[in-house]
Amino acid sequence: MITLDFAGQKADASTRRALSDLSLSVAKCKKIVVVTGAGISCSSGIPDFRSSDGLYALVKEKYPDVVLKGRDLFDASLFRDPTSTAVFYTFIAQLKQSIDAATPGPTHHFLQLLDSKKKLLRSYTQNIDGFEAKAGLLGSASQEAKSNGKGKSKIRTKEVRNVQLHGDIHRVRCRSCSAEYACTDEHLRMFNEGIAPDCPECLERAEARVARSARSIKVGSLRPAIVLYDEPHPLGDDIGTIQCADVSRKPDMLIIMGTSLKVHGLKKLVKEFAKTVHSAGPSSPSKAKKWSGKVVFVNRTPPAAEWAGIIDYHVVGETDEWVGKVTEDWKKMRPSDWEIQQTLVATDGDVSMNGNFKVVASTKTKAGKDTKKKPRKDEENVPPPPTAMVLSTPDITSLPVRDVFTPPLSPSKRRQATSHYSVESSPSKRRTMPPLKKGLEDGARGLLFAAKKPDVSMDLYDDMNDLSMQSPPKAKPPKTGRAIRVGA
Missing domain, CATH: 3.40.50.1220 (TPP-binding domain)
Structure with a gap:
């Protein structure tokens, strides 16, 4: 001892x-x-x-x-x-x-x-x-x-x-x-x-x-x-x-x-x-x-x-x-065992650093069970009252609103069609012929099964072919018989 x-x-x-x-x-x-x-x-x-x-x-x-x-x-x-x-x-x-x-x-x-x-x-x-x-x-x-x-x-x-x-x-x-x-x-x-x-x-x-x-x-x-x-x-x-x-x-x-x-x-x-x-x-x-x-x-x-x-x-x-x-x-x-944490709030609605503050809570950091101030039941989830804010920059809402240019989306972000095999998907997949009407007339049915005749309908058909994406046929050279060797 x-x-x-x-x-x-x-x-x-x-x-x-x-x-x-x-x-x-x-x-x-x-x-x-x-x-x-x-x-x-x-x-x-x-x-x-x-x-x-x-x-x-x-x-x-x-x-x-x-x-x-x-x-x-x-x-x-x-x-x-x-x-x-x-x-x-x-x-x-x-x-x-x-x-x-x-x-x-x-x-x-x-x-x-x-x-x-x-x-x-x-x-x-x-x-x-x-x-x-x-x-x-x-x-x-x-x-x-x-x-x-x-x-x-x-x-x-x-x-x-x-x-x-x-x-x-x-x-x-x-x-x-x-x-x-x-x-x-x-x-x-x-x-x-x-x-x-x-x-x-x-x-x-x-x-x-x-x-x-x-x-x-x-x-x-x-x-x-x-x-x-x-x-x-x-x-x-x-x-x-x-x-x-x-x-x-x-x-x-x-x-x-x-x-x-x-x-x-x-x-x-x-x-x-x-x-x-x-x-x-x-x-x-x-x-x-x-x-x-x-x-x-x-x-x-x-x-x-x-x-x-x-x-x-x-x-x-x-x-x-x-x-x-x-x-x-x-x-x-x-x-550190004796430090005290204080909670301050602004008085009179002044939120600037020059305003007056009052202590609303004082808790000991080491000894207290809970250093956070618990909200009252009657004020739970209630937004705080609006306070007058003093800003050093001009108000944003007073500036004129300008049109903002939006760049187009990239091809990968464009909205895709519901069907992959659509007409607009690629030029090669576009239709070269117009869709046939349901139920052909007698005159049009003869164009498909009868012999070709010089008719106005045939000319119209040729014009429709010209509107397609097909390239025109190439002209063939005329046949002249045997070829003549030069210098023979």
Whole structure:
């Protein structure tokens, strides 16, 4: 285990380099598991448990004769004694009022930052203040996480971002029927007096049984919906399902902040995650991804000796200061993760570069799920309104329209006739005779079958032959008898 003193980093160069390496690991890892305790809420004004000014010391100082130790006030056995039960209710009511007046600290917002950057695999917390939900992480004990399906799961495990291991002080639960309700001002008023309110659901059932002359049942009392020591968790099965799912996804970094790691159940959870994270890291220093596979513990007090070999780095200091340095180094090392894309539109119909623009969308390029602005349903497929365009060239429509000469098509692109053997296809295929009429007259029929006579019709026939494409016959030389040899 390497111990890094956050306050002494200015004087030690090796500490500065080691802290910068941890910041780079946070910036590069994509599946980070964070386990937190009461130490991350100290800056919000909520005391932790085991420090000199924590809750245990405050309880012992305020009620010295009622409880032996401060831990006894958060043990399930306190309900056996009415006096310790009344003290418990009074103390929880005062703690709830101080939590309502406080706001989330920098560490809570850092968890939400990791989630928005798609780097947070899951957050597990021992805190009951619900500050993670105020920062934007859906808690397992909140009403929004309740499952309305028919399955065995009581919560929507896939949507839960922060697992509340010790319950939620903002809700109350019946000790008899386990019905849950939001903690109201009336509940706090009765808790502050040391009185437990009756369960409305049990009271309604009891009155219904009395109305039908049935045997009356016991009416349960409401108590803060937090998990005490030696008490089973109402959502234990669902939390076990979430933990197994996160282990199977093989996280690449584990950050533990603000807890002393004393609770048995939390120790088991941290050791299992640490084993998985170390298996995801590089097997040798020479291999790539040296920034993965680290287990970091941030707390003012050191962990016990049993964590040697499990925790890699112990950062001594406040969690708020460490997350502030990680965020600052992250912005310097990887500025592209912090770029924001803005969508601008012109105002007053001016589309020139000198017009006024307004931002209609601002999305983070790395963290946002979708950088495109989705169109509204009522404006889908609607053309934009016409805007006045200012052009530097004369309007084209004002110019006179001239006749454009179209060149003739090439022979290969001319329209072909339906029949290949047409008269116009080639001169050699043109008809040399006119088509005969159907049904010849008697005079014309004699021209075909009778002897030739010098007639007007024959002259007409000769004229028709002259109009054809045939060349005239060549004249034959006259016959003179024997040829006379010259020079004989």
